[in-house]
Amino acid sequence: MRTVDPAKHQARRRHILGVAASLFAEKGFERTTTAEICKAAGMSAGNLFHYFPNKRAIFFAVFEDDGEDKAERLAQALAADDPWDALMELVDFLAAPAAEPLAPPLVMEAMVQAYRDAELDALLSRGNADEHAAIAALLTKAADAGQIDPGLDPNDTATWVLALIATLYTSAATTPGFDPTEQVATLRLILRRFLQAT
Structure with missing residues (x-):
């Protein structure tokens, strides 16, 4: 054999x-x-x-093969001493693939196929749920540390953070000339102004 x-x-x-x-x-x-x-x-x-x-x-x-690396990065973020820095590093990590030529059209195709395939939808939803939970936990820690507006609901806010990150992918896939790498700094600025406003 x-x-x-x-x-x-x-x-x-x-x-x-x-x-x-x-x-x-x-x-x-x-x-x-x-x-x-x-x-x-x-x-x-x-x-x-x-x-x-x-x-x-x-x-x-x-879409499954990056799961192990992502799980490790989420765990590192949750274990970090500074929740605000960890949140920004996690945003950078989740946004980075949008700059790769294949990622935005693949994400768009996954969205189309997930609408038709319940098993794929469940797979992608599990990954999104893990990201959402980590971001919500970091937002809670950052609020407790006085780093962000404590009046923000962490779960609702995590949904908006992920929606902004997702926009990098959809815009890169559908808008000619859109450069996700150039937009990450703007994303971080938007998050800083929104989350830290009191």
Whole structure:
């Protein structure tokens, strides 16, 4: 029986996800075929299905693979001594992928597919719920520390913080010339003025 090298297996899996993500971002999930993914990945369908059972599983994996890193960053933010600094660093972390060429169109495509696929919607909702909970907890800590307006409801405010971050992605995907990197400073300024207003 042939043994599988875990490092090679993981590298091959990442390669498939990389080429598939490019195709999904360019053409959308529905218009991307398994044959196109195989061709771009340089492998046969049989080889591809050794890593993923179908195209839908590949699409899901594109959005699942950053979960571990994100969970670690959320935990670091919650454990930080200064909740305001931790909040701003978390905003930067969540906003950063918007500057990557593939991320905004992939996010838009995920939103479309989640409307049609309850399982994908649940997957994305879990990730959003984790982000929301971390931001709400940091807002509570920052209010307790006198760093932000204590009159703000942390759950409602966390929803608005995430909505502003999401706007970087949707604007990058739909507005020609919109540069998310240039807008992060404005986002931080908006949050500072809103959250710290008394």
